[in-house]
Amino acid sequence: xxxxxxxxxxxxxxxxxxxxxxxxxxxxxxxxxxxxxxxxxxxxxxxxxxxxxxxxxxxxxxxxxxxxxxxxxxxxxxxxxxxxxxxxxxxxxxxxxxxxxxxxxxxxxxxxxxxxxxxxxxxxxxxxxxxxxxxxxxxxxxxxxxxxxxxxxxxxxxxxxxxxxxxxxxxxxxxxxxxxxxxxxxxxxxxxxxxxxxxxxxxxxxxxxxxxxxxxxxxxxxxxxxxxxxxxxxxxxxxxxx
Numbered sequence: 330x331x332x333x334x335x336x337x338x339x340x341x342x343x344x345x346x347x348x349x350x351x352x353x354x355x356x357x358x359x360x361x362x363x364x365x366x367x368x369x370x371x372x373x374x375x376x377x378x379x380x381x382x383x384x385x386x387x388x389x390x391x392x393x394x395x396x397x398x399x400x401x402x403x404x405x406x407x408x409x410x411x412x413x414x415x416x417x418x419x420x421x422x423x424x425x426x427x428x429x430x431x432x433x434x435x436x437x438x439x440x441x442x443x444x445x446x447x448x449x450x451x452x453x454x455x456x457x458x459x460x461x462x463x464x465x466x467x468x469x470x471x472x473x474x475x476x477x478x479x480x481x482x483x484x485x486x487x488x489x490x491x492x493x494x495x496x497x498x499x500x501x502x503x504x505x506x507x508x509x510x511x512x513x514x515x516x517x518x519x520x521x522x523x524x525x526x527x528x529x530x531x532x533x534x535x536x537x538x539x540x541x542x543x544x545x546x547x548x549x550x551x552x553x554x555x556x557x558x559x560x561x562x563x564x565x566x567x568x569x570x571x
Contacts, residue, residue: 380409387401395460
């Protein structure tokens with residue numbers, strides 16, 4: 330018989346694999362950006378939100394906050410590097426206005442992380458209170474990360490097109506939220522349950538929206554222009570048709 334702890338560990342490992350998939354899910358979007366040398370109508374907010382989320386989870390897993398959480402540090406450390414690469418690509422192909430927004434929000438995140446970490450690490454000296462405080466902050470960042478793709482929802486509904494709604498990111502968000510919700514329910518963990526439960530709902534909303542407007546997405550259609558010789562032939566043939 331499988332014990333509760335064993336089941337939780339298995340689900341946790343699956344969650345780590347899906348989390349890695351979540352970090353890689355925007356690859357098709359950035360391949361398109363590089364290919365077209367333009368960010369078009371894509372937004373940087375989901376990637377900025379994920380950077381903030383990864384930073385706080387790395388801090389949460391460090392020995393001076395929550396000991397013996399190396400898997401939390403490694404998966405989020407890898408995720409942080411991947412997301413920063415995405416942001417660098419986005420910055421390279423964004424217009425000046427978009428670049429300013431990226432720099433502004435990155436600076437805000439750095440100042441916020443430094444201030445919060447410094448204050449709470451100096452005020453709270455025991456693991457229990459540090460885990461509680463950083464657990465709440467990580468929960469909030471997780472929720473922001475999950476709902477950030479919804480910033481494109483208005484455009485999708487207005488244009489009736491999902492062209493700029495990253496499908497793989499929405500799917501990965503949904504699967505990630507479901508697996509970690511199951512993990513939290515096996516042995517109740519309210520922090521993991523709240524953020525990932527909302528993440529699963531957010532991902533479901535995104536996928537439903539994608540399904541509703543997928544067939545309305547514009548398709549690239551090649552218009553075949555008649556050759557000049559064909560036009561001339563058509564004109565010259567006209568008077569003979571009496």
